[in-house]
Amino acid sequence: MRATFLYEAGDVRVQDAPDPVVEQPTDAIVRVLRSCVCGSDLHPYHSLTAADGPVPMGHEFLGTVEETGSEVSGLQRGDLVVAPFAFADNTCEFCRAGLHTSCPAGGFFAAAGVGGAQAEAIRVPQAQGTLVKLPNDVDEALLPSLLTLADVYGTGYHAAHRAQVEPGDSVTVIGDGAVGLLTVLSAGQLGAERIILMGRHQERTDLGRYFGATDVIAERGDEGIARVRDLTGGHGTRAVLEAVGHMPAYEMAVGAVRPGGVISRVGVPQYEDAPVGFGSLFGPNVTLTGGPAPVRAYIEKLLPAVLDGTRDPGRVFDRTLTLEQTPDGYRAMDRREALKVLLTP
Amino acid sequence: MRATFLYEAGDVRVQDAPDPVVEQPTDAIVRVLRSCVCGSDLHPYHSLTAADGPVPMGHEFLGTVEETGSEVSGLQRGDLVVAPFAFADNTCEFCRAGLHTSCPAGGFFAAAGVGGAQAEAIRVPQAQGTLVKLPNDVDEALLPSLLTLADVYGTGYHAAHRAQVEPGDSVTVIGDGAVGLLTVLSAGQLGAERIILMGRHQERTDLGRYFGATDVIAERGDEGIARVRDLTGGHGTRAVLEAVGHMPAYEMAVGAVRPGGVISRVGVPQYEDAPVGFGSLFGPNVTLTGGPAPVRAYIEKLLPAVLDGTRDPGRVFDRTLTLEQTPDGYRAMDRREALKVLLTP
Structure with a gap:
């Protein structure tokens, strides 16, 4: 063959x-x-x-x-x-x-x-x-x-499922690849009311809007984090669904999640160590979850x-x-x- | 004054x-x-x-x-x-x-x-x-x-609560300090059936047994992990409650948690970066939670x-x-x- x-x-x-x-x-x-x-x-x-x-x-x-x-x-x-x-x-x-x-x-x-x-x-x-x-x-x-x-659909669903997305929820999705877009679809399916999609390719983010994204943020890094916070009364969203796997995406997730919230990763991490201490996850009681779907x-x-x-x-x-x-x-x-x-x- | x-x-x-x-x-x-x-x-x-x-x-x-x-x-x-x-x-x-x-x-x-x-x-x-x-x-x-x-009681309770310990659960508690011992008490209070306490000071672990620990493991590191796995059919416990805050305790938690399980930290981390990639948390879909109670x-x-x-x-x-x-x-x-x-x- x-x-x-x-x-x-x-x-x-x-x-x-x-x-x-x-x-x-x-x-x-x-x-x-x-x-x-x-x-x-x-x-x-x-x-x-x-x-x-x-x-x-x-x-x-x-x-x-x-x-x-x-x-x-x-x-x-x-x-x-x-x-x-x-x-x-x-x-x-x-x-x-x-x-x-x-x-x-x-x-x-x-x-x-x-x-x-x-x-x-x-x-x-x-x-x-x-x-x-x-x-x-x-x-x-x-x-x-x-x-x-x-x-990709099951993986997007896993991201939302592990974050326990529920009706009325606020969610940020990092990544406008196929998994990111189907994470948007899945978050909507589980009832998320606000779905902020972080991505910079307009054709893709337009598809993200079709799948249910309520907001699109093209900025990255600190600027992207500031935009999420602007949209959420300063605190970030309860769930951040990370569908990229690179360290900058992890850092954006830490910056965009609300205290007490959840970062759910389905992008395969291209790193082994990452910040999890008092200044990142521990201090604000943020939960990190996810994995291969x-x-x-x-x-x-x-x-x-x-x-x-x-x-x-x-x-x-x-x-x-x-x-x-x-x-x-x-x-x-x-x-x-x-x-x-x-x-x- | x-x-x-x-x-x-x-x-x-x-x-x-x-x-x-x-x-x-x-x-x-x-x-x-x-x-x-x-x-x-x-x-x-x-x-x-x-x-x-x-x-x-x-x-x-x-x-x-x-x-x-x-x-x-x-x-x-x-x-x-x-x-x-x-x-x-x-x-x-x-x-x-x-x-x-x-x-x-x-x-x-x-x-x-x-x-x-x-x-x-x-x-x-x-x-x-x-x-x-x-x-x-x-x-x-x-x-x-x-x-x-x-x-210390509320902090132990937080560890168990954030790990969503429920009746019949299997739990490892890392640390025989006051928080670790009251984490044992709290896990039992939430219904955990098996509570493995990792600690090496017998007076303390005896108090841990009084508070509800079903097993005590004095070994640390890889040997301690192997003992937890021996006690749990090779897979580790669904929840690991980490009440120390030093990196070796984190590493033991990663080794002792069952795939799909939860590591809940209440020991104040004395590190900022830690392993969270495919080889530690991501691959086995392990959730990391906890924070100041x-x-x-x-x-x-x-x-x-x-x-x-x-x-x-x-x-x-x-x-x-x-x-x-x-x-x-x-x-x-x-x-x-x-x-x-x-x-x-």
């Missing part, structure tokens, strides 16, 4: 690779119908060294089941399925608690011997717990929105409104390319010419 | 000082009946430079009202009162939300022009919102337990069981000295000869 590999920073290649096969009785093989490039794919795209490459790429996909291992039940060849970006058995105590990303039998696609989704087909470990069936006759126009359930826990909840068209998170895709054009997709997202690139076979 | 000042690390003096007077119409003057030395007093006792001294000391007291400003109502000369370590108006939006430590009209005793409680008398700003009346005929034997409502929010709730003798947090006091002997109290606590020193006039 054809599959995407990152050789080193900036060097993405689509090349021949062995067809995936069932390795464990709990595996399934899925033929990829739609996949995409994630904002988090840009982190290794910026930093991978040649010594650490090549690595398979892509962790978001929907497709049709081709083959299942002997211990997989409830899935048949031809079923249309979507997968969360982390596979999991969906039966252990962590999965039952909605924390599929900590499943001891789980892991991430495009890592540790599991192939990537920017490919013609993919092996899915723990297939029965991981894959969620979609109606086989679904309108093709819904596929982009359904694909967001694999990661257990999107498997949210798919069934978010699915109906996508299927009936009430919510259209798929609008984050503003460019469609073929698998062979994947390197162009990385370039376009890296240059911010595209918000999020959808890949077809 | 006589009052305690720290001149520099290790140099505590009780000396003559001007009698406090009503400066604002919202002030009251309280004659101190009981005060004490706090574990957090040891931080400046270890680190204050002569250039930054002398500073007044003490933030925990109960006593009788001597005088009230013209805008203070509901308090009369002679009333027995206890104060939280942070004064606050108890009417603003933060106080109404139970976050008195962020009251814009509030502040801390022994700081910013407000005297310390290790003294014969003290000026109480925002007296009406700050002081809580106690029965004037209360049994003198209850005074030590009532004094813990000023800080708004103990004013908890006094009415905790008071009845202290008054009727059901709970006896005052057992943390294992030495009683007079105000003049305060320097001996610091020395005894610093050398860990005393757990917590009660001061009488």
Whole structure:
């Protein structure tokens, strides 16, 4: 088959690779119908060294089941399925608690011997717990929105859910990437009344307004913090949902959160240490939460409104390319010419 | 009057000082009946430079009202009162939300022009919102337990409350100081089923068992973490309540918390930056919460069981000295000869 590999920073290649096969009785093989490039794919795209490459790429996909291992039940060849970006058995105590990303039998696609989704087909470990069936006759126009359930919509939902956003709440969302915009959508879905979106690309923030942002702040750093405080009686918002992952975004979150409030992070941190002492989190009793989203826990909840068209998170895709054009997709997202690139076979 | 000042690390003096007077119409003057030395007093006792001294000391007291400003109502000369370590108006939006430590009209005793409680008398700003009346005929034997409502009991309760400890929960408490032990008491009060106390002073951990600890771990660092994991099926406890404030305690908390769990800090952090990235908090979706306890929010709730003798947090006091002997109290606590020193006039 054809599959995407990152050789080193900036060097993405689509090349021949062995067809995936069932390795464990709990595996399934899925033929990829739609996949995409994630904002988090840009982190290794910026930093991978040649010594650490090549690595398979892509962790978001929907497709049709081709083959299942002997211990997989409830899935048949031809079923249309979507997968969360982390596979999991969906039966252990962590999965039952909605924390599929900590499943001891789980892991991430495009890592540790599991192939990537920017490919013609993919092996899915723990297939029965991981894959969620979609109606086989679904309108093709819904596929982009359904694909967001694999990661970006569920990740945005996780940010809002972990911050315990509730009706009437005030929320700041940092980041106008696909996750940030779907964090706006999710915060609104949970009832937030005021949603301040911090982002500086007008096409994106306009989409953010469509998804429910009530205010947009283009300024960054101290100026951005001052603007949030101006809008909130000087105190900041009760929740800040951080969908970037870089230190300046963390610092803005600390500056924009109200005393006693919550910073919920879903942008993968590109730092290990950060301020948490008296002068940042401790003094004002600010809570820091979030992590990789257990999107498997949210798919069934978010699915109906996508299927009936009430919510259209798929609008984050503003460019469609073929698998062979994947390197162009990385370039376009890296240059911010595209918000999020959808890949077809 | 006589009052305690720290001149520099290790140099505590009780000396003559001007009698406090009503400066604002919202002030009251309280004659101190009981005060004490706090574990957090040891931080400046270890680190204050002569250039930054002398500073007044003490933030925990109960006593009788001597005088009230013209805008203070509901308090009369002679009333027995206890104060939280942070004064606050108890009417603003933060106080109404139970976050008195962020009251814009509030502040801390022994700081910013407000005297310390290790003294014969003290000026109480925002007296009406700050002081809580106690029965004037209360049994003198209850005074030590009532004094813990000023800080250490409320602070322990804050740790458990912010971690949302609930019936059946599993909890690790780091620290066998007075706050750690009353964190054990509070976790039990909120229904925790398993309470693992990390501490290495047997007299203290024995008191911890009396307060409800089900397990005691004397080991520290990686060995201590391994012991917690051994006791909890390999995963750690859902909540870790950190009552120390030093970096090794933070690191133990990260190691002992279950994925998806909560670290709740009430030990005043002696660091600003700490690990919060993928390898510590983010990857396992661990929540970090806590801060200076708004103990004013908890006094009415905790008071009845202290008054009727059901709970006896005052057992943390294992030495009683007079105000003049305060320097001996610091020395005894610093050398860990005393757990917590009660001061009488």
